[in-house]
Amino acid sequence: MTQILTRYLAREIYGATALMLVAFLGLFAFFDFINELDAIGENGYQLHHALIFVAMILPGRVYELLPVAVLIGTLYALTTLARHSEITVMRVSGVSTMKMLRTLAGIGSLFVVLTFVFGEYIAPPAERAAQQWRLTATNSAVSNQLRSGLWVKDGPRFVNVQTVLPDRSMEKVRIFEFDERHTLLSISEAATARYAADGQGWRLEGVRQTRFLGDHTDVVQVPELHWRSDLTPDVLSVLMVAPERMSVTTLFAYVNHLRENQQNADRYEIALWKKLVYPFAALVMMALALPFSFRHDRMGGVSVKVFLGVMLGVGFYLLNGLFSNLGVINSWHPALAALTPSLIFLAAAAVMLFWVERR
Structure with a gap:
């Protein structure tokens, strides 16, 4: 595939993904604000405190939602191109499925880097600062369920x-x-x-x-x-910070601390593996979006496929949380609990590509 086509695809995918990410962030920020309404008026916690808190946890939302936005954005961009027969022209011009996958992997490498940067360097300190802000605003201290502390x-x-x-x-x-x-x-x-x-x-x-x-x-x-x-x-x-919102270095240090003191570190080991694996979920999402572009329905195809992408994205988001909890409950190997959701979606993408190619 020529560089011109690569740049064209990248522009379409980046633009659609940015639009989807902004929409998701607005939606989740609204939900987060609704959750804070119950605390407003208690212990000096005011409306502006809640708004600042919601803004401070947005980097964590970017980290969580970026793969989902990549899936829907890529799906929208490729489906739109297919609707105008541009994907068909590319394939007739000699662009194979493997070339398309390699091109998408190159485009998606930016999303991998962004997800890692947000997860490692931006979201953890922002989450910690947000929790400190909330505790200070409510004149509270970090509490523990045990009466003895x-x-x-x-x-x-x-x-x-x-x-x-x-x-x-x-x-x-x-x-x-x-x-x-x-x-x-x-x-x-x-x-x-x-x-x-x-x-x-x-x-x-x-x-x-x-x-x-x-x-x-x-x-x-x-x-x-x-x-x-x-x-x-x-x-x-x-x-103050959930394991999923910590940085890799903090998780690694705490896992070692628990191991040295012969304590159960399963939850934090699973979170550590998820932090290492999660950035690459963007590539899996792009591979999953590709089969939908090989069939173009001129009437209503884009909206239906975008809706399907939303459902798949929500499913991936829920599976990540589900397998983390199952891993802790059943004492699975941390790598298995962290990798399984991505492997399931990757297998689904491979099956769909094989089915489309056979047709």
Whole structure:
């Protein structure tokens, strides 16, 4: 296929995809705003707070919706070209199905990069900032379902945090330290804990430390204590951001943290694999759209196929969530849970292309 045709296809697909993405973002932003209405008026949360919160989570929506927009945009662009017999002219001119697929893969590489950039560098900090904004606006702290607060295992220690503030500092911290025989060595209680700017650990303030020394205990109080730990603010960020909205680096660090402490990391491993696989879903969506362009119905074909594309996109969106939950419940291999939705749609695209070619 000549460069002229490639540029022509790229222009049509990029334009249609951008239009679909804007439409989806407007729709989901409306739904997000409706969800925030119940909180308006409580604890100082006002209308402008809700609007800013909805705007701040839009990058996460871009990441989620881009493959769906690619499917519908590609489907619309190719179906429109087929309606005007342009696809037929291309095929008569010697453009095979494989050449068309390679061309679409080249065009779709931009979507792969955009999805990865939004998922890794834009959406995670925006989501974290949005949650911090909402907590600050409502004068709230990060809560935990347990009345005793948050519990985290950190090597030979168990850490209990009563409150995690929006700036990821901690209040009412208790650190239980054990030896290799699981004998309690000490309990350190701190009023507040802040992470050092140089990344060298936590600064505990208002510390009361109880040491168990065999036949007696020793209680000391110090105004400040330095605590080096693998528990970082990035690890604490999991309290405010869903695993699917975290970056690959944060997920990788937290999975390693859970493994080192012999804790279940299935949910976060599945999220990690999904972050690695999801950008390539745009290529699968474009391959799925191609078979529809090989048949052109001059009356009403475009609207019907776009509606079908919307249904397929919604199905892909739901399957991603479904297989993530099934993977956690059934302890599937994380790669299997993350890859299955894309593989199902890729197989469907291959079957449809084979059927169209046979005809």
